[in-house]
Amino acid sequence: MLRKYIASVLLTLISAIGLRAADLPGDLTVKIRNNEYWWPGVVALGEKLPFDKETNLSFDLNTANGGNQTQPMLIASSGRLIWSDKPFKFEFREGEILITETKGKVQLIEAGKNLKEAYRYASRNFFPPSGKMPAEVMFQVPQYNTWIELMYDQNQRDILKYAHDIIDNGLPPGVLMIDDNWQEDYGKWNFHEGRFSDPKAMMKELHGMGFKVMLWVCPFVSPDCDEFRALSAKKAFLIDGATGEPKMVKWWNGYSAVLDLSHPEAVKWFKSKLDRLQDEYGVDGYKLDAGDNRFYTGNVKSYVPGMTPTEHSASFGEIGLDYPLNEYRAMWKMAGQPLAQRLHDKNHDWGALYKLIPQLATQGVSGYAFTCPDMIGGGQYKSFLEGAIIDQELIVRSAQCHALMPMMQFSVAPWRVLDKEHLKKCLDAVKIRDEVIDDIMRLAKDAKDSGEPIVRLMEYNYPQQGFHKVRDQFMLGDEILVAPVIKKGARKRAVILPPGKWVSTKGKTFRGPKTITVDAPLDEIPYFRKK
Structure with missing residues (x-):
């Protein structure tokens, strides 16, 4: 007291x-x-x-x-x-x-x-800006993640088919992320021989098609593999304070030991595996999953005494600094660093779509400028299991929302779940991104030096003018106001304009501050440039 x-x-x-x-x-x-x-x-x-x-x-x-x-x-x-x-x-x-x-x-x-x-x-x-940013290709072209289409059946044949289908259906090549279960085991970062007959040939073909390729990795090691035994001998795992043995944690896909990335041997081992994949197969980068502070809680001992769970999480973030093509979902106190930060997996529903803008804007005022709004239509695989109902309008509106954000990422194949009419509107969203990509790149390059958010709250640009609770529109920098449609069935939407002159995509000029209602058919994304 x-x-x-x-x-x-x-x-x-x-x-x-x-x-x-x-x-x-x-x-x-x-x-x-x-x-x-x-x-x-x-x-x-x-x-x-x-x-x-x-x-x-x-x-x-x-x-x-x-x-x-x-x-x-x-x-x-x-x-x-x-x-x-x-x-x-x-x-x-x-x-x-x-x-x-x-x-x-x-x-x-x-x-x-x-x-x-x-x-x-x-x-x-x-958290001063580092002067660096993630690989520019992360912003310049769409990302494609194999998770929703293949889930735990990642294999060479279907990955190549997914890549060819991307191009055959009118989408541009981009960053292809091969997700969990390409590997032999957790901690055995080799292509699984039973699912990948010739990974070098696969990588060569993907690169020849114009893709950059990322692989999913995590800081866990399965306790029944030879890597576990070797790392145990080096004391490279977090230790259970009660037993003195490597601590086993439960995560979404089982029980594993956790690398103690405060230990130089653990860092050396992990990076050696990632570097070998690049040297031997031409892998371009990594989706570094997990790293949540909850995996480091409890009675644990580490090489550096007294580390908090959050500091262990930050240690996992530091791994990505050596790989410009990176992606993280969980992070602690690494703002200002050249790390791509994805939102958590979202459900395939309109409520989840509503969360994208305020969560992305919160990333911005937390110092995480290089952001990706999860996967188009949702990245929660349970939403796409057999028998699930696909909302085609939601896929289109989700693609539109992503299109005017720093990065956009597909996973569920739009050509598989959409009819021709909705597929065309989804492809149109990618083309609309071309209208603002120069702005996005300029803002990303500025962020690495200034630390300024790319996606900004209305309150950030127009303080104390009543915009603090605007959650369904955002600013790209100072000059572009984006107001995506995030309600099912909506073909009009209200847009709150700040002070100044604002020009719509149709060339009409409006003077703010005021609220206007604009048409928003299914093939349009309302956004405005400051005049």
Whole structure:
């Protein structure tokens, strides 16, 4: 109680004398101001944001990430921000933010007067841009993931068929991601001999068709393979503190040992496997899956003593820095780095489509600029099992939403699930992307140096003008306002225009601020350029 009282007194003094920042001991209580809105660094909460005095919700960054990127930060429309180098639990309750279960010092910072100024302060001081970006091809062309079509039956014949079908059905070659179960076993990163008769020939053919090829990998090792025995001898796994043996964790596909990537031997081994795949087969990059902090919780010991679960998650993120063609879903405190960050697998439903914009925008104000909105139509494989009902309109609207985001990724084959009319509209969405690809590339290149988000909240560009709860439209940089259709059956939609002149794709000029209603037939994506 005394520590909490001292922190409260310090906060009062900070507010009174106008200090920009203070390191506060332990737990922290922050009173939420009137008309103040907060974005925590939890991407999975995106569609619920921003939080205000009426919010009642808690989240523990120590043990959870919602399946996506997190950041030890809360950032406000008033220009305030909360930051710590270590994880903590936050709770919004009765008009206050309670910061508890802290692992280090917490800073409450009066960084500026609005969300943009607070973000820029955080970016400069806590996660400065690296000057690098993921491989440009990730943005320039569509990505195609084999997961939904093949699931756990990844094999040479069907992968090549999928690639040929992409081109035969009018889509351009792009980045082809070969997903889980191409490998011999978890931790045995060799092409499975029974499913890949000649992987070198497969890679040569895919490259000849114009594809870049990525392989799915994870930080797990099956306990009944020879790699496990060799790595155990090197003490390269996390250790169960109770037994002294490699810790086994349950994940979505079984039980495995987890690499201790604080150990130089584990890092050396993992990178040697990835490098060999590149040298021997010409693999271009990797989809690095898992790495969630929940896999590192409990009574575990690591090579570097005292590492938090989140620090283990960040260690997995560091692996990708050596491979420009990379993709992550789970991440901790690697903002500003050249890592492609995908949203968590989404269901095949309209509610999931609604989440794309606010979650992608939350990635932006958390410092993760290089973003991918999961897979078109959804990446949750259970939505596509035999007998599932496919909503063709949803596939089209999902493709349109992706088309004007930093990256777009197919998985379910649109030529298989769509009739000719809907397939054409899906292909048209890819062509519409060509209209903004130069803008996307310019923004991506700027982000690597400036740290600015590519996808931006309306509140970010137009602070304190009532845009804080706009969740169904977004800004690409400063000049493009995108308002995709995300409701089933809608052929019109309301668009909230900020101040200034805005030109529609049909050449009509509107002057904001005001709300307009525009036509949005199934083959159109409403977006506007600032004049």
